[in-house]
Amino acid sequence: MIAKAEMEASEIGLIETALEGWRVRTTEGANKKNEYVQLCEAACKENKVFQFFKQDRRYQEILEHVELEVSMAALERIGNLNPQIIQNYKKYLINDFLGAPTTYNVKWKSGSPLAPEEELELSNISLSTIRYMKVLSDLVALFGDLENFNIVEIGGGYGGLATVICQEFRINKYYNIDLKWPAKLAKKYTRILGFENFISLEPPQIDSFSSRLNGDAIDLVISNYAFSECNEKTQDEYIEKIIARAHRGYITQNGSNPRAKRVFGEIKKTKEDLFIFDYDVTNRRHPIFTFGADDYVGTRENKLHED
Numbered sequence: 001m002i003a004k005a006e007m008e009a010s011e012i013g014l015i016e017t018a019l020e021g022w023r024v025r026t027t028e029g030a031n032k033k034n035e036y037v038q039l040c041e042a043a044c045k046e047n048k049v050f051q052f053f054k055q056d057r058r059y060q061e062i063l064e065h066v067e068l069e070v071s072m073a074a075l076e077r078i079g080n081l082n083p084q085i086i087q088n089y090k091k092y093l094i095n096d097f098l099g100a101p102t103t104y105n106v107k108w109k110s111g112s113p114l115a116p117e118e119e120l121e122l123s124n125i126s127l128s129t130i131r132y133m134k135v136l137s138d139l140v141a142l143f144g145d146l147e148n149f150n151i152v153e154i155g156g157g158y159g160g161l162a163t164v165i166c167q168e169f170r171i172n173k174y175y176n177i178d179l180k181w182p183a184k185l186a187k188k189y190t191r192i193l194g195f196e197n198f199i200s201l202e203p204p205q206i207d208s209f210s211s212r213l214n215g216d217a218i219d220l221v222i223s224n225y226a227f228s229e230c231n232e233k234t235q236d237e238y239i240e241k242i243i244a245r246a247h248r249g250y251i252t253q254n255g256s257n258p259r260a261k262r263v264f265g266e267i268k269k270t271k272e273d274l275f276i277f278d279y280d281v282t283n284r285r286h287p288i289f290t291f292g293a294d295d296y297v298g299t300r301e302n303k304l305h306e307d
């Protein structure tokens with residue numbers, strides 16, 4: 001059925017190699033994704049591009065486009081779960097040192113019983129850093145201490161979430177799997193910031209991932225708006241080779257409800273305790289799929305909202 005609209009780059013006459021597994025439905029979408037990959041390549045090769053990559057329109061089509069209202073909603077959620085992450089926000093500002101992001105002074109007024117009536121101005125912070133702080137807060141609420149974990153992130157962008165998580169916990173190994181040039185950009189970014197245990201891999205390398213782990217566990221798999229943007233074949237490979245082998249998981253699932261339902265069903269086959277922890281703070285309310293949160297005492301939804 002044509003209405004399924006699950007087109008591959010090759011079907012619309014584009015060369016897919018640069019977008020390995022990234023789902024494209026229109027020529028315009030494919031062009032934006034190709035431009036993003038090209039910009040990542042330029043930022044890897046030329047320091048003058050790297051210095052300002054977060055300001056580049058081609059980058060902002062894919063990442064670095066968080067809205068102020070979304071950040072305010074994220075702060076409210078963090079305040080309800082882990083206000084100390086907001087109180088200690090300065091340690092996450094390292095994520096704004098590189099790539100010249102647009103930064104803001106953002107006021108937070110707590111309505112949380114954990115920090116009653118507290119008010120704070122977060123100075124010179126990017127809205128993306130706030131978004132990553134929200135993910136960190138969710139991870140702490142779900143899994144507690146991540147100290148010494150081996151983490152795999154699928155589609156980690158420039159490594160912003162890794163940077164924020166590494167301010168909080170000593171991570172044993174942080175594997176980021178992304179397309180060639182975004183993966184290299186994340187490696188460059190984290191290397192400059194001094195994270196030696198950050199390893200960038202490209203999608204074909206997941207075939208040999210088990211031997212790379214050399215018996216180590218995958219303590220946590222994370223993917224925000226990346227695994228969910230892959231085509232079905234690639235998603236199924238990630239489920240088999242990474243997600244099924246991970247002890248814990250946190251996956252923000254953007255995309256249509258039927259696609260989210262399919263993925264929920266496929267992951268559930270290997271992770272019986274899969275549940276919907278929450279919906280993200282955008283208007284679209286994307287579900288956050290979670291498993292392995294044994295000690296989490298909050299509600300565990302099992303059914304997706306209908307569109």
Ligand SMILES: C[S@@+](CC[C@H](N)C(=O)[O-])C[C@H]1O[C@@H](n2cnc3c(N)ncnc32)[C@H](O)[C@@H]1O
Nearest residue numbers: 020021022155156157177178179182224225226
């Ligand atoms: C919308 S961005 C999200 C980036 C990051 N997770 C974040 O939340 O800021 C989507 C990411 O998925 C990556 N990606 C695309 N195809 C991929 C694939 N087959 N495997 C892993 N990552 C992929 C893109 O390069 C990009 O970094």
